Structure formats: C-alpha cells, structure tokens
Amino acid sequence: MTDEDLAARLAETAGKLLMALRDSGTVDGKALGDAGDVTANAYLMSALSALRPADAILSEERVDDLSRLDSSRVWIVDPLDGTREYSEGRDDWAVHVALSIDGHAAVGAVALPAQGKLLRSDQPPPPVARPDRPRLLVSRTRPPAECTQLADRLGGELVPMGSAGAKAMAVLLGQGDIYLHTGGQHQWDNAAPVAVALGAGMVATRVDGSPCTYNARDTLLPDLLICPPEYEARVREALA
8 A cells, every 4th residue: 555545544444433423322421532532542543553663653642752853754634623513513613644754754644534525745635716805714603813814814704614734625625725724733633634634735834935944852832834836926915
C-alpha cells in the first residue's frame, strides 16, 4: 500500500469508527467526545505501528515522543478534529492523517465522515468557480478580529464553520474561498489539510508567506493561510 493509500484508508476507517460510536447512542455530550478521541487514536496508533513500524508518529492524543526528531518520516495525526462539533451531532468535524517527510507535509488525507467525503493529497477535487466577493471561513464560536478586518478590506463575507479541517477542505470544495487562522494551532491541526491543499494547487502557507514546516520540537504552528492562487495577491495586499 502506498503512503497515499494508507493515509486515506486510515482517515476513512477512523471516521467510520467515529460515526458508529456516535450513532450507537451509548454515550453523549463530553463523554462522547472523549470516547471518540480515545477510540480513533487507538485505531490509528495500532494501524500505523503495524503497517509503518519504522516511521515516527506525532498525535494530538498521545504523549509526544521526541525521538521523532531523529526521523525523516513522521506521521502527524489528529484523530478527531472538532471534538465539540462531533459531540454535538454536527457534520463539520474531521479526521487528519498526514505524513511529513523532511519537514514537508508530503502526504495527507482529511476525512469528513459525517459529510461522506474523503480528500487526498494525490487526488485533488475538480476546480470550482470562485465569486468576486470572497467567502472567509471562520470559527463559528469565536471569529477572530483579523478575519473580520480582512473580509472588510476584500469586500468579502464571513462563513462560520467548525473544525480546522472542515474549514480548510471547504476552500477546496468551493464552500468558501479563504481560510485564515491566526489564533494558534498545532502541527496536527493543519499538517493533513496543508498536504491536501498543496496537492490541489492551493496556496497553503504561514500568514507571512513562509512554508509550513513540520516535525519541529515545538508542536505549535500558530498561523495558516489557505486560498486559491487567484486570491493570493489580493489577500497578501490586504494583510499588509
């Protein structure tokens, strides 16, 4: 199995496990979110350890083993991105599986299980028409001031949505056009979305235009911009 196929299979299967757990009705609320985190993480860790035993792993739900710093190949996963949305029965949550090679998000898959969608870095979705008035994907509970200011400068509008992965993939799917995040993220929050976005020919960088790099000692990767190339110049000018 190629790395691309493995990432997709893992993300899709973890998503099915999460859907089955939620649909079972055996737990709800915060307990459902906690159970989802544990269940998806246990599956991903077991599968990766069995299928890629020589590779390192960085997961949100596992104690960070800094021996990963000595490895050129590191799987970076978020077993349940959007625990709140998942536990509330919403569909804007995701599963992230990425492979960083020498610090680059080389392979990635993002599953949107409740939407029945799986996006892969090696299989970009078809291009979509973009409006003149760009749509900015923002947190549904705490839209940052920077996004409001950017929307004003671009003459755009805000589209509230849940998890980071859901917002990033909404850009690729044509449900929005710009995902700007400045509120602090970790490597597992954006490695898979960045890999998938880059595979689709999107701009996926830090806000200052520098590349997103992975497998750093500090897991914090605080800001991110994902947008189609045709928006980049307008966005950079507005941000300046």
